[in-house]
Amino acid sequence: MSIRLLLADDQALVRGALAALLELEADLEVVAQVGRGDEVVEAARTHAPDVALLDVEMPGLDGIAATAALREACPQVRVLVVTTFGRPGYVRRALEAGASGFVVKDTPAPDLADAVRRVHAGLRVVDPTLAVDSMVSGSSPLTSRETDVLRESRRGGTVADVARALHLSEGTVRNHLSAAIGKTGARTRAEAAGIAVDNGWL
Known part of the structure; x- marks a missing residue:
């Protein structure tokens, strides 16, 4: 059984490249792609993915808000946030919203595929450098x-x-x-x- 994936990224080129890389893995199948955060839940309902890979900065709804919406609407779908922006506060907010993992886009393809498998298996995967930075910077002091x-x-x-x-x-x-x-x-x-x-x- 292959792991069904939903990709959400507003840059079509990046989305296409990610899809192509992940499709090279025998056990991974990209079943849906969207370019907006507010399209994630509907795509998940339509295509029943196992894991959703979400970018942070997207129109309509950012990836963190989309994570929360997806976890509420389709709790069986696990979320891996894959972003260019490795900001410590994003890691904490994404995990609080229900994401199972957080990695940056320059993660080598085999490592990204492995992160997908681990998230699918119920494990939590966070880029180690970002995890440390997140702990050091703490949560937002702002109300x-x-x-x-x-x-x-x-x-x-x-x-x-x-x-x-x-x-x-x-x-x-x-x-x-x-x-x-x-x-x-x-x-x-x-x-x-x-x-x-x-x-x-x-």
Whole structure:
């Protein structure tokens, strides 16, 4: 019996290359490919994969949110996050969302195939360097509201724009931004957002 795979990556070239590499393995079969995070659950329901390989940064729904949605809708499908962005905060958030593994895209093909098999067998697989970095950097110091405000402020709008988008008062937005700047050790909200992105907190 081959292990049925679902691939989700917004870059068609990367998705195709991953599919081609994995299909070389006698026991692996790619049964579905999607380019958006919000297409993952429907594809899983249609094609019944055993393991879903999800990228983190995708339109519609990011890979971490897609992991949570997939685990809720199809708990029998195991998730392996395969991403270019090996940010420590991503590892922790992906595992908390229900992923069984987290590896970076430059993982050698035999190692990636092995990671798929191990995840399918019920084991947890995390890139060792990222696992250590994740433990050292710890979880995000930001509250969920501070995270929302920083994420929204990255769009470049004014405090009033952020307040309107999140249905908050301008004073509340300023307080959350001030707290986020303090917690990240930044000087400006743009710098705070940059630090949060680098750590995988946003």
